Amino acid sequence: MKDAELREQLAHLRVLERAAAVTNDAATLEEAATAFLAELCGWAGLPAGHLYLTAPPGNVLLPSSAWYVQDPDRFAAFRAVVEATPLGAGEGLAGRVLQTGRPGWVVDAHLDPVWSPGASVLDGRPRSAFAAPVLVGADVAAVLVVVTPHADDRSDLVADLVADLVIAAAPSVARAVERARLRAALDHAEMRYGALAEGSPDAVVILDGQGLVRSSNGGAGRMFGHVPADLAGQPLAVLLAGRDGEAAPLAECRDRPLTGVRPDGLEFPIELTLCGWETADGEQAYVGVLRDVSERHAAEQARRTFEHQLAQRVLHDPLTALPNRALLHDRLEHAVARAQRRGSQVAVVSVDLDRFKSVNDSYGHQLGDQLLTAVAARLNAVLRSDDTLARVGGDEFAVLCEDVGDAEEALGHAQRIVEALQGPFAAGGRDVAVDATVGVALSTSATADSGQLLRDAEAAIAQSRQRGRGSPALYEESMRADASERLSVERDLRLAIRDGQLELFYQPIVDLESFAVHGVEALVRWEHPVRGLVLPLDFIPLAEESGLIVPLGRWVLETACLQGAAWQRQLHRSEPLRVSVNVSARQFQHGAWTDDVAHALLVSGLDPAALVLEITESSLMEDTATTMARLAELRALGVSIAIDDFGTGYSSLGYLRQFPVDVLKVDKSFIDGVAEGPHDSALARAVIKLAATLGLDAVAEGVSSRKQMAALRRLRCRYAQGYYFSRPQPLDTLNALLARRVLVGEGLDEVASG
Numbered sequence: 001m002k003d004a005e006l007r008e009q010l011a012h013l014r015v016l017e018r019a020a021a022v023t024n025d026a027a028t029l030e031e032a033a034t035a036f037l038a039e040l041c042g043w044a045g046l047p048a049g050h051l052y053l054t055a056p057p058g059n060v061l062l063p064s065s066a067w068y069v070q071d072p073d074r075f076a077a078f079r080a081v082v083e084a085t086p087l088g089a090g091e092g093l094a095g096r097v098l099q100t101g102r103p104g105w106v107v108d109a110h111l112d113p114v115w116s117p118g119a120s121v122l123d124g125r126p127r128s129a130f131a132a133p134v135l136v137g138a139d140v141a142a143v144l145v146v147v148t149p150h151a152d153d154r155s156d157l158v159a160d161l162v163a164d165l166v167i168a169a170a171p172s173v174a175r176a177v178e179r180a181r182l183r184a185a186l187d188h189a190e191m192r193y194g195a196l197a198e199g200s201p202d203a204v205v206i207l208d209g210q211g212l213v214r215s216s217n218g219g220a221g222r223m224f225g226h227v228p229a230d231l232a233g234q235p236l237a238v239l240l241a242g243r244d245g246e247a248a249p250l251a252e253c254r255d256r257p258l259t260g261v262r263p264d265g266l267e268f269p270i271e272l273t274l275c276g277w278e279t280a281d282g283e284q285a286y287v288g289v290l291r292d293v294s295e296r297h298a299a300e301q302a303r304r305t306f307e308h309q310l311a312q313r314v315l316h317d318p319l320t321a322l323p324n325r326a327l328l329h330d331r332l333e334h335a336v337a338r339a340q341r342r343g344s345q346v347a348v349v350s351v352d353l354d355r356f357k358s359v360n361d362s363y364g365h366q367l368g369d370q371l372l373t374a375v376a377a378r379l380n381a382v383l384r385s386d387d388t389l390a391r392v393g394g395d396e397f398a399v400l401c402e403d404v405g406d407a408e409e410a411l412g413h414a415q416r417i418v419e420a421l422q423g424p425f426a427a428g429g430r431d432v433a434v435d436a437t438v439g440v441a442l443s444t445s446a447t448a449d450s451g452q453l454l455r456d457a458e459a460a461i462a463q464s465r466q467r468g469r470g471s472p473a474l475y476e477e478s479m480r481a482d483a484s485e486r487l488s489v490e491r492d493l494r495l496a497i498r499d500g501q502l503e504l505f506y507q508p509i510v511d512l513e514s515f516a517v518h519g520v521e522a523l524v525r526w527e528h529p530v531r532g533l534v535l536p537l538d539f540i541p542l543a544e545e546s547g548l549i550v551p552l553g554r555w556v557l558e559t560a561c562l563q564g565a566a567w568q569r570q571l572h573r574s575e576p577l578r579v580s581v582n583v584s585a586r587q588f589q590h591g592a593w594t595d596d597v598a599h600a601l602l603v604s605g606l607d608p609a610a611l612v613l614e615i616t617e618s619s620l621m622e623d624t625a626t627t628m629a630r631l632a633e634l635r636a637l638g639v640s641i642a643i644d645d646f647g648t649g650y651s652s653l654g655y656l657r658q659f660p661v662d663v664l665k666v667d668k669s670f671i672d673g674v675a676e677g678p679h680d681s682a683l684a685r686a687v688i689k690l691a692a693t694l695g696l697d698a699v700a701e702g703v704s705s706r707k708q709m710a711a712l713r714r715l716r717c718r719y720a721q722g723y724y725f726s727r728p729q730p731l732d733t734l735n736a737l738l739a740r741r742v743l744v745g746e747g748l749d750e751v752a753s754g
Contacts, residue, residue: 033066033142041068041146047127048075048147050082052094054140061087061098061143074123078115078147085114093131094143101140103132107152126151202291203239209284211236223292225262236288241267260290269293317391319369320376328390328398332450335402336443342403346443347410349399349417349472350457351379354435356395357547357586363626367428374425375434382420387413398454407442407474414440414472437464438472462486465545490546492528493539497551502526504559505728508743509580509699509721512713515742519578519612521721522560523728524552544586553587554596561604561611563731568607571738576610580642585619589626594633601637608638612663616644620659628658635660642699646687657694664691666717668702674715675707681715688717 018039037049051066063083069075089099092114093106106112109122109129127147134142203220205213212235216228224239231238241261260270271293276286315327323331332348339346353375360368372395379389379397388400399417404410418438424431439460441453456475464473496502506520526534543549564579571577587593601608613634620627620643631641642663643656670684684700691698700712703722712720725743737743 030064030066033064033144034068037066037068037144037146041070044146045149046146047071047149048078050079050145051134052087052098052143052145054098054142055086058139059089059098061094064142078122081115087114093129094145097131097133097143098140101133101135101138103130105130109147122147128152202289205231205236205288205290207236207286207288209286211286220290223290224260225264239290260292269297320373320391322376322397323388323390325390325392325398328388328392328400329451329454331388332400332454335400336450336453339402339443344402345404345406345410346453347401347404347413348441348453348457349401349410349414350392350439350441350454350461351397351399351417351421352437352439352461353395353397353421354437355585356434357589359432359434359589363428363430363432367430367432370427371425371432371434374427375421378420378425379417382416392454396458398457404442407440410440410442411472411474414438418472437461439464439475440472441475462545486542489534489539490542490548492531493526493543493546493548493552496526496528497548497555501528502552502555503730504556504563505730506563506734507721507728508726508734508737509578509719510725510743512709512718512720517577517738517743518719519580520734521580521582521614521728522556522563523582524556525728540584544584547586549584549586550590553584554600557581557596558600558604561600561606564610565604565606567738568610576607577738578610578612578640579606580612580614582614582644583619585616588615588619588630594630594637597634597639598637601639609640611639612642613639614642614644614663614665617646631660645701661696663697663699665699665701668722671700671702671708671712671722674700675705675711681711684712684717685715688712688715692716 033051037051040046041049046068047070049068051064052061053064054060055062063086067079069079087095087098089095092112093104095114097104106129108126109115110126112129115122127149128151129145129147131143131145133140134144201219203223204217205220206215208214212233213231216231218228220226220231221228226239239260241259258270258272259267261267269292271291273289273291274286276284315324316322317324332346335346356368356371359371372391375397376389376391379399383389383399384401386402390398390400392398399413401410401413404413418436421434421436424433439457439462441456441460443453460473460475464471503525505523505525507523508517509519509521510516511518524536526539528534540549543552560579560581564577567577583593597611597613600606601611634641640662641660642665643661644665645667646664664687666684666687670687674681674684688698697719698717700708700717700720701722703709703712703720703724705724708722709720709724726737729737
């Protein structure tokens with residue numbers, strides 16, 4: 001290669017290097033293209049050069065502002081024609097390059113259909129023109145056009161080098177085109193997002209890669225209290241609490257809880273969504289949407305509050321706010337597991353309130369609720385800080401005591417509970433007294449079933465009740481069988497009431513003057529299909545405890561009234577045969593008991609004067625105010641009231657005078673000694689005399705011998721019942737006795753004649 005050619009090649013390379021450098025350094029496409037054309041045309045001595053840009057959708061060329069002209073005046077007409085003429089694909093030299101994607105020549109520019117109009121084009125001199133595509137990928141993004149000094153310059157070495165230079169520099173121009181496109185896209189996105197965002201309640205900001213705000217919508221001003229113009233150029237962090245205005249990396253703000261802040265210091269929760277893209281030169285741009293989520297947080301807090309309240313309702317008693325049975329089971333399960341690990345013991349104290357049902361029925365549920373709340377407060381006051389008090393039923397409480405040393409300590413906890421409940425409670429403006437029956441169960445090293453431990457404590461309640469009030473009972477293994485048996489009997493009793501397994505027997509009450517049957521006492525008997533005859537002592541107390549006494553008593557009352565009405569129609573007596581029905585304390589205190597009596601009288605048609613309700617002395621004295629009201633209601637129905645087992649309770653003679661009662665039944669314990677002498681008969685004599693003084697009938701119970709009967713006649717006791725006259729009889733046998741009209745016992749004829 002000749003030296004001249006070598007120098008020419010080296011110069012060519014230097015031009016390429018300078019063209020690439022000025023193209024890459026330019027800030028805009030026009031600057032890059034203008035610098036490139038100046039470098040190219042200045043080195044090659046070309047009089048003019050221009051850059052066409054491809055407009056979407058890629059089939060039109062638009063003139064740009066990138067030019068090089070050696071002599072502006074001479075080429076003014078050429079420039080004016082070019083800038084005024086967009087080119088379609090295939091139109092003129094540049095259009096053909098757009099269409100083919102390959103470089104092209106025109107030997108004489110005057111022959112180009114675009115440039116030929118007017119002799120002034122290209123100052124009238126014949127010149128060649130060369131055009132090369134600027135490719136971005138496979139697409140023609142722009143077309144470079146240069147004009148040579150002479151016509152048909154293709155054969156010259158300079159012309160070839162010019163062509164090579166344009167083709168080689170095209171990629172640098174292409175990069176400038178791509179940057180321009182991206183910047184235009186950013187500007188377009190900013191405008192588009194800005195237009196869309198103006199109607200949005202959210203804050204919308206356009207950010208550069210450093211997190212600086214380029215622009216923002218009106219929502220940003222309303223939300224953050226800033227004028228949009230003041231936000232321009234500020235870091236996004238100026239809108240965030242706790243940042244003190246420093247520009248935090250946007251990555252730290254993405255997908256994290258954020259707190260917005262206003263100039264007045266008001267803070268509020270926000271949510272940030274970022275959408276970004278990367279330009280060809282590696283720069284980042286973002287659209288950020290900031291949403292005030294205060295309402296969502298408030299709704300979430302409300303939801304959590306609701307869930308907490310729901311958990312409270314599910315696991316706590318709504319009245320006392322104490323743990324309920326479900327929560328107690330859970331805590332008991334964990335306590336037993338801890339005790340097994342530590343080698344310690346857990347005690348469960350079961351507390352059953354006595355007479356609460358009668359208080360609730362007498363004074364209403366509102367007072368009953370106040371009483372339960374007062375009981376809970378008093379129990380909490382005597383418990384250790386780590387004990388758990390729970391309400392596990394209507395009037396049932398349980399206490400979980402951890403780290404208990406032995407049975408004696410467990411019973412000590414139970415005794416404190418008993419003592420805490422002694423003394424009246426203030427409820428509903430009254431002083432209300434209740435007692436508690438308490439059972440205790442103590443875990444062992446083998447205890448695994450927390451539920452069984454609670455059931456054991458409840459089973460010990462029955463033993464405590466047998467011992468009497470104020471005596472806690474500790475669970476023993478034998479109680480489990482007893483409890484199982486009691487549950488079995490209770491289940492069977494429910495079925496017996498439903499399926500008609502019960503029967504009424506009747507024991508005559510005799511007039512000691514005429515020995516005629518004055519009345520009968522109805523006594524329930526249960527003939528179990530498997531167990532056989534179940535004695536009242538084996539199921540009546542269970543019925544009392546379980547509440548079955550109410551439906552059982554209702555059945556007895558209705559059945560006795562129906563039978564009494566039948567006797568009333570059959571016997572044609574001058575005075576109706578009186579039917580006595582026992583009423584338990586739970587029945588008497590039941591709010592609907594008077595209605596039950598009225599209903600039984602109505603459906604049976606029994607004369608109310610023929611019905612005698614026998615109520616124990618202790619039941620009447622449990623709540624004297626309620627007793628007075630209930631007795632007045634019953635007397636208004638026309639029935640008679642008898643005090644059963646009189647003398648064994650703790651009645652006040654003052655109250656006795658006020659109670660509207662008709663009959664005193666002298667307890668069998670007083671009758672047993674009535675024929676043994678003055679001392680032994682003193683109590684019976686006093687009760688009989690008291691009845692006469694108050695104008696009441698006296699009925700002696702449990703008369704078993706002729707001597708007792710004779711002694712009662714001498715004491716002027718008018719009525720008596722007992723085995724001496726007749727045991728309780730089924731209906732058929734009793735009807736036969738009633739047909740005789742007079743009952744004759746052992747030696748009765750002698751007494752009657754004497």
